[in-house]
Amino acid sequence: MTDPDPPAGRVPRPSSLRRQFARAVVLAALLPAAVLGVVEQLRFYQAEQRHVGERLEVITILSATAVEDFVGMHQAGVALVASMSGQDTDWPARLAELRRRYPGFSSVLVTDASGTVLASQPVPPRGPAINVADRAYFRMSRQTAAPFVSDAFRGRRLSNDPLVAVAAPWQAEGAFAGVVQGSIRVDTFTDSRVAAMRRRGVEMLLLDRERRVIRATEGLPYRFQQSLAGSPLLAGAGQGARETESRRLHDAMADGRAAWVSQATLSSGWTLVLLVPDTQLMGTVGRRALATAGLLMLIAAGVWIAYAWQMRRLDGALAHLSEALQALAVHRRPSATARLPEEFEPMGRAVGELSEQLEAAHADLQRALDEQSELSLSLQRTLERREQDVERRTAELRMANAELDRLNRIDPLTGCLNRRGLQHALAPLGDEAGELLAPLAVIALDVDHFKAFNDRYGHAAGDSALRRVAAVVAGAPRRPQDAAARTGGEEFLILVSQAEAGEVAAIADHLRAAVQALAIAHADSPWGVLTVSVGWVRADAGADYAQAFLLADEALYRAKHGGRNRVERE
Structure with a gap:
């Protein structure tokens, strides 16, 4: 101045x-x-700001992996029980063993093909027969013939707890016979993560495929099964990706505070969202x-x-x-x-x-x-x-998951592909409409008089015979696209890609002769040794591969009823 x-x-x-x-x-x-x-x-x-965002992204990835591993482990347990079951299975004992090995299940059950519950653990109070045909886990398992992870729902017989379910179909004589299902309380696989994250000042929100709330921590203004479809919380670049960059969102917390948000989508279609209140950054x-x-x-x-x-x-x-x-x-x-x-x-x-x-x-x-x-x-x-x-x-987790996925596609007795592995092998051979992209031959094979073999020689001898037959079947694939799978107790299926009819006929005849040449003694067989019946079909590109499977099965049926130990072509 x-x-x-x-x-x-x-x-x-x-x-x-x-x-x-x-x-x-x-x-x-x-x-x-x-x-x-x-x-x-x-x-x-x-x-x-950068530190908070990067730390939140890392916690989101680890939390999503933990939830995905827990649910995937229990889904694999249900699928394993379903794949090893049949009409004569002692279901109460099998379900009790499943709960013992997987204590995360609050309840497990098995249904018949119509959805009526055959057995459950724990056993519900006496009352009318329970039918779960309206539940998504039954409908989707029957429709896809594959394991399924459900969205969130509330129990209606044993408890009213918030639940998610994992289910897998089981087969009897090659046909859909029902569903094995396990219910998991939401807090069973979220409480430990919630406690750990709340100690760090992080809030968690878990949504199902329909963007309905599975679990929300106390600092968030959401309740169980509340729909968040179209919410600004899920908007932004990278939505639906395996992981997303963190971003700042106004009015994200229950008390109206802003927060840093990061989300990740699980393989089941669920979405995990983590939030850190902005007050932590401002306090620092x-x-x-x-x-x-x-x-x-x-x-x-x-x-x-x-x-x-x-x-x-x-x-x-x-x-x-x-x-x-x-x-x-x-x-x-x-x-x-x-x-x-x-x-x-x-x-x-x-x-x-x-x-x-x-x-x-x-x-x-x-x-x-x-x-x-x-x-x-x-x-x-x-x-x-x-x-x-x-x-x-x-x-390391990815490698472990890949190994688990490989084991889930392999039949543990024979080493051949199981039904899931067969579906995985079939995927690149057809389009989304189920039509073949190239010519494909389907060879169906069934061991003759196998039940009589088991009754006479015992199941241990039957398992040994199946492994020897499987070794012959496994030698049939000649191209990288070919596959051999065990589709039932004594049934096998072989996919031969881009082969002429003569080559397929030679393979089928070789399989029949090679099994007979194993000279596995079978006193109840007309030939005195274990034999197989074979049916095959060759479908051109553009054909429906599901229809090809049916035709191969019909050819096998004719071979069985035409005297066995023979090959039939559709």
Whole structure:
């Protein structure tokens, strides 16, 4: 602020040296420190934003993998029981064993082909027969002939708990005979993750395929089975991908606070959403801002002390100079005249000391900033190492899942593909409409009088005979697209791609002769040894492969009723 203009004829009053020095101190020390503090605070805020987002994405991936592994393990258990069952299965014992091996199931049951419950564990109270034909897990398992993970629902007989179900169809004599199903309480596979994440201030939301709530933590304004279809929570780039980048969403929490959001879609079609309230980031930034403000106040206090001290030195020097000038004014030899240059030297030294102190304060601030930068780099390196650990563990999980998927496609007795493996092998041979992309031959094979063999020689001998027959069947595929599968107790199916009718006929005849050549003794067989009946069909590109399976089965039927130990072509 400038002094007002003086009246005419008067000499302007010079500006105060004290005010000039005070302005110089502010411009040279406090202003740069304040600017550096603000810049560093902005950099810290941006770094914290990245850290919160990256940490949330990592937690989302790990949580989605944990939920997916738990549900997948229980689905594999149900599928294994279904694949090893038949009409004569002791269901109560089999279901009790399933619950013992998989304590995550709150209940398990098995139905017949119409949906009527044949047995369940635990056993429900006495009452009318239970029918679950209206449940999605029954309808989808029957329709797809494959294991199925349901959306969320509430129990209606044993309890009213929130549940999800895993189910798998079981076969009897090659036909759909019912469904094996296990119910899992939602809190069974979510409570441990919820507790761990709440300790970190993270909220969790799990949705099913219809975008209905399976589980929402207390900090979120959602309830079980509430539909969130079209919600802004699920909007944004990457929706539906295996994982998404985190983003900030307003009014995401139950109390209206904003939050950082990250989501991942599971293989079952469910969606996992994790949220971190924005107050965590603002609290960290606020504490950093208070620390920066405290540092600035310390700098200001130090500058003020130095300024006051130097002003006192300056006042003393001016007092000595005034005394000397007064002595000269009265024509008296000033006693301090010889000391005048020495009086100004301390003032110059004081200014130099003040400059050194300011430089020291600036160097201290710079060292503090360098230490903060080094700390930030150290945190970044730590995060990178954690990301590498997560990537390594994720790769291990993928390998384990791939091995589990391979085992789920293999028949454990014979080593041939099971029905699931057959479906996997058939997928690249047809389009979505079920039409073949290239010519395909289907060879159906059934062991003759196998029940009589088991009755006479025992099931251990029957299993050994099946393994020897399976070894012959497994040698039939000649091309990478060919496949051999065990589709029932003593039934096998072979897919031969792009083969002419003559080649297929030769393969079928070879299979029949090779099994007979095994010379497995069978006293109840007309030939005295174990034999097989074979039926085959060749379908051109564009044909319905489901119809080809039926035709091969009809040819096998004719071979069985035409005397067995023979080959029939449709």
